Each structure stands twice: as C-alpha cells, then as structure tokens.
Amino acid sequence: MKEDTLWVEQAWKDTFEKVKTTSQEMTVSFPSMTENGIYSDTHKPWAWVVGFWPGLLWLLYEKQGYQPFKDIAIDRENIMDGPLDEFINIHHDVGFMWQLTSVKQYELFGNEQSRIRALRAASHLASRFNINGRFLTAWNHNDVNNADPKGLSIIDSMMNLPILYWAAEQLDAPRFKMLAMAHADTVIQEFIREDGSVRHMVEFDYLSGKVKQYHGGQGYNEDSAWSRGASWAIHGFSMSYQYTQEIRYLETAMKTADFFIDNLTDDHIPHWDFRAPRTESTPRDTSAGACAASGLLLLSDLVTDIEKKDKYQTAAINILKSLYENYGTYHDHTQQGILVGGTFNCPQGLGINCSLIYGDYYFVEGLYKLKTKLG
Ligand code: GLY
Numbered sequence: 001m002k003e004d005t006l007w008v009e010q011a012w013k014d015t016f017e018k019v020k021t022t023s024q025e026m027t028v029s030f031p032s033m034t035e036n037g038i039y040s041d042t043h044k045p046w047a048w049v050v051g052f053w054p055g056l057l058w059l060l061y062e063k064q065g066y067q068p069f070k071d072i073a074i075d076r077e078n079i080m081d082g083p084l085d086e087f088i089n090i091h092h093d094v095g096f097m098w099q100l101t102s103v104k105q106y107e108l109f110g111n112e113q114s115r116i117r118a119l120r121a122a123s124h125l126a127s128r129f130n131i132n133g134r135f136l137t138a139w140n141h142n143d144v145n146n147a148d149p150k151g152l153s154i155i156d157s158m159m160n161l162p163i164l165y166w167a168a169e170q171l172d173a174p175r176f177k178m179l180a181m182a183h184a185d186t187v188i189q190e191f192i193r194e195d196g197s198v199r200h201m202v203e204f205d206y207l208s209g210k211v212k213q214y215h216g217g218q219g220y221n222e223d224s225a226w227s228r229g230a231s232w233a234i235h236g237f238s239m240s241y242q243y244t245q246e247i248r249y250l251e252t253a254m255k256t257a258d259f260f261i262d263n264l265t266d267d268h269i270p271h272w273d274f275r276a277p278r279t280e281s282t283p284r285d286t287s288a289g290a291c292a293a294s295g296l297l298l299l300s301d302l303v304t305d306i307e308k309k310d311k312y313q314t315a316a317i318n319i320l321k322s323l324y325e326n327y328g329t330y331h332d333h334t335q336q337g338i339l340v341g342g343t344f345n346c347p348q349g350l351g352i353n354c355s356l357i358y359g360d361y362y363f364v365e366g367l368y369k370l371k372t373k374l375g
Pocket residue numbers: 048156218228344
C-alpha cells in the first residue's frame with residue numbers, strides 16, 4: 001500500500017477502545033440506530049440488522065482477543081435462534097443476519113451448531129426463489145409502498161447471496177449457487193442501469209415473472225440513485241464474483257463502483273441519494289460510504305488491471321480515512337455509535353444524521369481489511 005498507513009492503526013486502536021466502552025454501557029441487545037446519540041433496540045429479533053453488532057464484535061475480537069466481545073457475540077447469536085425456529089417472520093436478509101454471526105463463528109471455532117444455523121438460514125433464502133421471474137422475494141409483507149410483496153425484490157439482496165454460495169460449498173450442493181446466480185443475473189438485467197446507477201426496488205408480476213413497476217424505495221424516486229443501494233451492489237457483485245469467478249459479476253461490480261466514485265464530492269462521503277436535489281444541508285450517508293469502501297477493497301483485490309486496482313483501493317482508503325477523521329465519535333462520549341452521519345430512510349424522515357449499526361459494522365470491516373493487508 002502506497003498511502004500513509006499510520007492512521008489505520010490509530011483508527012483501529014480508537015475503534016477498539018470506543019467499542020470496549022460502549023459494549024459495557026449498551027443496554028440493548030441488538031442496536032439499530034441512535035436517537036440523541038444512544039443506540040435504540042430493534043425490538044424485533046428477526047430484524048435485518050441483528051447480525052451487525054455481534055458481527056462487528058467478532059471482527060474486533062479476532063484481532064484483539066478481547067474475551068467480552070466473544071461472549072456478547074455468542075450470546076446474541078443464541079438469541080437469534082428465536083426467529084430461526086419461529087420461521088414465520090423470516091425474510092430474505094438471512095445473509096446479513098447469519099453470515100456475520102454463525103458463519104463467522106463456524107469459521108473461527110468450527111462450532112457445528114453455528115454451521116447448522118447458517119445452513120438453515122440458507123435453505124430459507126433458497127425457498128424464496130420465484131421460478132418464473134428468477135428472483136429472490138424480499139419480504140412477506142410490505143408496509144413501504146403499494147407493491148405486492150409476492151413479487152418484490154430489492155437490491156439489498158445482493159448482500160445475502162454469499163450465504164447461498166457458502167451453503168453450496170458446505171453441502172456440495174450446487175443448487176444453492178445456481179439460485180444465487182439466477183438471482184444475480186436478474187439483478188443485472190433489471191436493477192443496474194446502463195450508467196452504473198442502481199434501482200432499489202423492482203416489482204415483478206409474481207406469476208408471469210415480468211417487471212410490473214420500478215419503485216424508488218429508500219431512494220429519492222424511481223429514477224434516482226440511492227447511495228446505500230449502490231453500495232449493496234458494489235459489494236454484493238464483488239462477492240458474487242469472488243465465489244463464482246463469473247466475469248459478468250466483476251464487470252457489474254466495476255460499473256457500479258465507477259458510478260459511485262464519480263459521484264462523490266470532495267470529502268469522499270456520498271450524499272444519501274446521488275440524484276436527490278442538493279443543498280448545503282442535504283444529508284450524507286456514512287453507512288453507504290462504509291459499505292462501499294469495504295466492497296471496493298475486495299474489488300481492488302479481485303481486478304487484475306493495475307490502474308483499476310489502484311483506483312478502487314485509493315477510493316476505499318479516501319472514504320475510510322474521511323469517515324475516521326470527519327465522522328468518528330471517538331472524543332464524544334455522548335455518542336454510542338462509531339460514526340455519525342448515517343441516513344436510514346430519508347423519504348420517510350427516519351434516522352437522519354445518526355449512527356447506524358451497519359455503518360459501524362462496514363467501517364470496522366473496512367479497517368479490518370486494511371489492517372490485515374498491512375500485516
Ligand atoms: N436493507 C435496508 C437498508 O439498507 O436500509
């Protein structure tokens with residue numbers, strides 16, 4: 001790495017110290033987003049965010065060996081057996097939930113119970129495949145807009161595919177991988193625009209499999225470019241390429257990455273939607289920056305072209321450094337999150353300029369990758 005690297009060590013150290021403190025203070029089991037600096041609980045053990053806090057603790061534990069982080073991560077994974085057994089409320093985000101927890105614990109310690117949990121989660125995701133439209137159905141209900149949940153798929157799904165690829169390898173069962181690739185191909189077709197911008201929600205006719213309507217979802221409108229959706233695509237397609245070696249996934253990751261990077265402003269942190277009307281006070285979304293940065297580091301490892309490699313790594317480092325320097329809460333003890341400046345859902349006015357647990361997670365994941373590269 002050419003760039004100066006001292007800040008990476010400092011950021012990692014500061015993050016470890018911050019989380020040591022917040023993990024003791026935190027009264028909630030599954031932090032989601034902050035209100036006045038304090039993390040609120042999801043109150044729903046099946047919510048898509050529940051894996052991020054234990055996942056973040058695993059990353060820090062792995063490098064620091066700090067036992068309380070391991071204890072909390074295992075405790076939260078155990079609680080997540082509730083929704084897995086209950087089954088009825090589970091949706092497509094099982095990758096976010098069990099990849100960062102159960103797959104991680106299995107990789108670290110070979111815990112067979114964790115492996116079975118993740119395999120059950122993958123089986124559930126496979127069961128959400130719509131054979132006519134060749135897409136994974138996102139939700140069981142839809143309170144967001146008037147789209148029929150039976151035919152609704154969303155870009156976030158790209159982050160859930162790795163648990164299918166992983167299950168295919170674990171069980172020597174290519175059917176999981178084939179479903180993941182069929183979905184990824186539909187996403188290329190229907191979600192990724194020619195210019196590399198990304199749609200959030202596509203509603204299909206669940207019987208014919210044909211597209212009925214595009215929805216803006218958490219973006220500004222159906223023609224806009226929600227930045228976290230873009231980050232899900234960059235990161236998700238990079239992981240699909242990592243597991244399959246199919247060049248079309250690498251090309252899609254690069255196309256979405258190029259759009260993302262081209263639309264950043266001087267401080268390297270994306271606005272919440274690249275096409276929302278912009279003023280001085282338009283919110284940014286640090287979680288989109290963090291997720292994209294971690295994905296760009298992976299993409300940089302995967303591409304062979306030296307210029308592209310350098311471009312993606314430099315962009316990732318610029319984002320992470322700016323997050324650390326401009327959005328980190330290290331000296332602000334009133335904030336439980338690591339990063340401020342996250343935007344959960346701008347159209348609904350929810351979670352603007354707060355900490356988001358997935359922003360914190362991907363920031364730590366990005367630092368973890370940089371620290372690993374440095375040795
Ligand atoms: N997966 C929902 C979100 O990105 O806010």
